[in-house]
Amino acid sequence: MRSYASTLTGGRADKGMRKFVQLISTYNLTFWKPKFVLHAINFNLEMGRAPCCSKVGLYRGPWTTKEDTLLINYIQAHGEGHWRSLPKKAGLLRCGKSCRLRWMNYLRPDIKRGNITPDEDDLIIRLHSLLGNRWSLIAGRLPGRTDNEIKNYWNSHLSKRLMKNSTAGNKSQCMGGSAGKRSGNKRKQKEDSDGISSQNGEAAAKIKIYLPKAMKDGDHTMSGLKTANNGGQGWGSNNEELDGLVCDLDSSPPNSLQNDIMLDDIFEEYQHLLKADGIMDSFVDSLLA
């Protein structure tokens, strides 16, 4: 379903590739021989439906430091919202959705980058056992964490680990799907078949903590963002105006005792709610209220 530009680049093209794809798109250079280009173009034409961000000339893929700066500056000056018109006003060649995603997941000053702590890990597992794949709700209970981050963490770490545990013996019933208020919609409730079980915190006993990867391409923000929380090197030398944000992030080490206590408190609060109501739906409703 992706546009051919996205298909080509996988959404992570470097600047050169992006430019190249743009040219192909703009000038309809279907005579271009490389097989993957023709395949991609055919793919796009056959799909019929234009993607939401199909405007020719809009960038896709990784954000550059320059784009990040533009976005941050604009939001700091005008605030969030009006994502559709924001790119144009901010001077970005991105679709509004892309801007929103970038801001929500990476540029917001309150984002906490870095490893998921064992306590967060444990809380995610417990909340997921209650809420299912409702990542935004789970993220809302983990200060500084985004739904995307938690979703990725779950898919790449926790689900496998829990699956391993459950196949080892105690495969308890899945509670995830039942909690979803959107259970009637078209979205696949994949957790229903995932065998996700309500494991206790023991699953988190042996946790492999991953350091954020440093991206090779210095032009991309990732390197700066990721190292910001690790080595405290900020946004990179060409991005001094962003240092303030990074300082805020650095000032709250994810492993602090205070943070651990807060996470425990959050979960305790949920348990109380659960006991009070006795019904899972009531609990979920209380979160939604």
Place this chain on the structure above:
DNA sequence: AACTCGAGCAACCGCACAACG
């Protein structure tokens, strides 16, 4: 050194719903 493979994760997609006129 070259190659393969899998993990990790940023970013995109489409759908659902809310807000608005």
Place this chain on the structure above:
DNA sequence: CCGTTGTGCGGTTGCTCGAGT
């Protein structure tokens, strides 16, 4: 009430990189 627009969300994709062979 209805159509349009904007926003939020969960699922999915595919690139990058490191480990293994």
